[in-house]
Amino acid sequence: MPHRHPPARTHRVHQSQPSPPARHRPEFPGPFRHRLRMARQETVTRTEDPLEFWTVLNEAAIRRCVGGPAVMREQLRRLADVAELPNVTVQILPYGVGAHAAMMGPFTIVTFNEDGADDVTYLEYAAGSLYLEKRDAVRNYTRAFDDLRASALDPRGSLDLIRRTADTFA
Numbered sequence: 623m624p625h626r627h628p629p630a631r632t633h634r635v636h637q638s639q640p641s642p643p644a645r646h647r648p649e650f651p652g653p654f655r656h657r658l659r660m661a662r663q664e665t666v667t668r669t670e671d672p673l674e675f676w677t678v679l680n681e682a683a684i685r686r687c688v689g690g691p692a693v694m695r696e697q698l699r700r701l702a703d704v705a706e707l708p709n710v711t712v713q714i715l716p717y718g719v720g721a722h723a724a725m726m727g728p729f730t731i732v733t734f735n736e737d738g739a740d741d742v743t744y745l746e747y748a749a750g751s752l753y754l755e756k757r758d759a760v761r762n763y764t765r766a767f768d769d770l771r772a773s774a775l776d777p778r779g780s781l782d783l784i785r786r787t788a789d790t791f792a
Contacts, residue, residue, distance in 0.1 A: 630665075632674040632733035634767050636724045637683050666710060674733075676711040678724075678770040684714065684787045691791040698788035705781050713774035714783050723769035731763055738764075 665673040684701075687694050705712040715722060730744040743754040743763040754760060775783060 630673060630732045630734055631736070632676070632731075633666075634731040634733070634764075635675070635677040635728070636730075636767060636770055637677060637679050637728050667704065667707065672707070672709045674709050676713075676771075678713045678715055678767065678774050680715050681717045681783075684784055687791065695788050695791040698784055698791070702781055702784045702788065705777070705784065711777050712780055712784070713771060713777055714780040715770055715774045716783075719773045722773055723766040729763050729766075731760065731767060 666675045684698060689697070701712065704710055728746065730746075732742045732744060734740040734742075741760045741764070743760050745752045745754065754763070774780065
């Protein structure tokens with residue numbers, strides 16, 4: 623019997639590259655991931671008991687044009703709007719940081735309860751995904767995320783950069 627978790631309370635995410643906008647995302651690696659992202663978006667933006675969401679985005683994720691300038695402008699404006707929600711924190715890891723704690727790629731830490739005992743780290747890659755449940759593995763990714771947060775722009779500076787970058791996509 624697979625281990626069942628209660629609904630997630632928090633997602634902490636590091637994204638190193640831009641994701642294709644939802645309506646421009648190819649079916650590979652499958653519609654399941656698209657549905658999963660859309661479900662997460664709904665839990666973040668709902669008014670009753672929303673998911674706490676903290677993301678550190680590599681600067682490339684907001685600067686690399688994916689889907690064309692109009693799509694990027696729209697996506698960045700939407701990101702800025704969501705970043706102003708009280709349950710959402712968005713930080714940008716600037717290029718100037720250089721090598722950083724998450725050079726290994728994107729990851730998500732999912733928290734199910736306040737003590738963190740059941741935290742899971744989710745890794746997504748081209749051929750599939752992997753859930754890490756061992757405490758040491760999750761702890762390593764938690765430390766990496768904490769290092770990223772410390773190296774990234776603060777949330778206000780990140781929001782300003784996102785808005786300025788959106789304006790460059792004319």
